[in-house]
Amino acid sequence: MKTKLNCPCGEYIQGENEDDLVEKTQAHLAADHPGMEYGRDEILFIAR
Structure with missing residues (x-):
C-alpha cells in the first residue's frame, strides 16, 4: 500500500491509506x- 508522496514543490503528503493519500x-x-x-x-x- 502506498501512503506517502513528495510533491515536486517540496510538500510532503502522507495518508493513512491510499484513499486518504489521494x-x-x-x-x-x-x-x-x-x-x-x-x-x-x-x-x-x-x-511510495
Whole structure:
C-alpha cells in the first residue's frame, strides 16, 4: 500500500491509506497548484 508522496514543490503528503493519500494530494493540488488535476492512478503511480 502506498501512503506517502513528495510533491515536486517540496510538500510532503502522507495518508493513512491510499484513499486518504489521494484525497490529501488532490486537496493540495487544488489549493497550491490550481489547474493541475491528477486522478487516483496517476497519484498512486508517483507515490511510495
